[in-house]
Amino acid sequence: MIYAGANKQRLFTIQTKYLPDIPKNQNGIALTIHNTRYAVPLSFSEKHFSASNDQHPVTVRMLSTPPVIKPNETKTIRLLIDVPQGKSINDTLALDQVNLTAPINFYL
Numbered sequence: 001m002i003y004a005g006a007n008k009q010r011l012f013t014i015q016t017k018y019l020p021d022i023p024k025n026q027n028g029i030a031l032t033i034h035n036t037r038y039a040v041p042l043s044f045s046e047k048h049f050s051a052s053n054d055q056h057p058v059t060v061r062m063l064s065t066p067p068v069i070k071p072n073e074t075k076t077i078r079l080l081i082d083v084p085q086g087k088s089i090n091d092t093l094a095l096d097q098v099n100l101t102a103p104i105n106f107y108l
Helices: none
Strands: 002-004 010-018 026-035 049-053 059-062 073-082 092-095 104-107
Touching: 049 059
Parallel strands: none
Antiparallel strands: 002 010, 010 026, 026 073, 049 092, 059 073, 092 104
């Protein structure tokens, strides 16, 4: 995924990968983020991610220390998405924070 600025220059990229060996009813995902030239350092925490399952709460936990990604840095965020027993998320994991002009949706 490429996040571009108003003049179409690439600001940062995100690659996703499922994590192996995750317990039943949970999804593990790794987001590798390369900050190409986004001037504001990108900071992430669990509160920036959300997922839902109709009326059931879904917990998103970070499996690694929340990183701050400065320009020209690459770091990986590992997330565990904990879904209620016998349920699944509604296909989307969302990243939303004040440094972004719009939320980023990941379709799982």
